[in-house]
Amino acid sequence: MKKNDTNTGQEKLKKVLSKEELQPYIEMLKPHKEFLTSAREWNAYRKDLGLPHSQTLIGKFGSWNAVKESFEDVEVNARHRPIKYDKAKVKAILKEHGEHLTSQAAWNQYANENKLPNYTILFDRLTDEEIYEITKYRRVYTKDIISQIVKEYYPTTPPSFREWNYLAKNETGIPSASLIIVRFGSWKRMIKEVYE
Known part of the structure; x- marks a missing residue:
């Protein structure tokens, strides 16, 4: 019987909050939603900002996907990860940082140091011609x-x-x-x- 009491206690600790109870968390996270891509990235981002740890959020929302799905306007990819960089955002990044796109290795190093999308993401979001128009960089020279x-x-x-x-x-x-x-x-x- 004590074993059942212990389980009930653990279940209460893991109780997912209602939508109304989650609202303060949602409001707090809204300005930071683009960093909710993975628990690991979130934990690195939130450290200096005093925001809750991913495990705290998982406890309140029920799962990491549930945290991300709370933001209905966040576009999600097939693996239920928010898409952090849409076409417009990639264009804006290239307008500001495009001079660093000289090769895949050079861009990935710069992107990593400056928390920007990697080379593959650039070419997933934009065509070669769109990237060329902004940066004068060509991936393929025919x-x-x-x-x-x-x-x-x-x-x-x-x-x-x-x-x-x-x-x-x-x-x-x-x-x-x-x-x-x-x-x-x-x-x-x-x-x-x-x-x-």
Whole structure:
């Protein structure tokens, strides 16, 4: 009988609050809802702000998903995680930080240090062209795109390998000379296809 009493006591401790009882928590969390992606991320975020630990919230709401689902206007992905970065937000981030998008590794390092979306998220939310319009960064350089860029910078006479390398190091959105060789097979072949 004592065992049953103990279980009943534990059940009372784990009792999920009613919607009305949860309202103060919902109001408190509302300005921070974008950080409710995972318990781990929430715990890192909430530390210095004096907000409740994820386990406290789980105890009040019943589960971590229930915490997130309390915010009806938060878009949720297939794994019931709020989508933190929609298209408009990614565009705004790129307008502010786009100069750091020079390669996948460079962006991911910068994004990690500044709590921004990673490279994959950028290209999941926006097309290559949308990203190019904002940042002048291209993920993929086709022969046609390379031809247009080369002609833009050297409209009448072809650049030397060395001239192009210098340009690519000092300009954003320029494919490297080695990438041009990979796409065309050789520097000579690029010159032939672009200028003849």
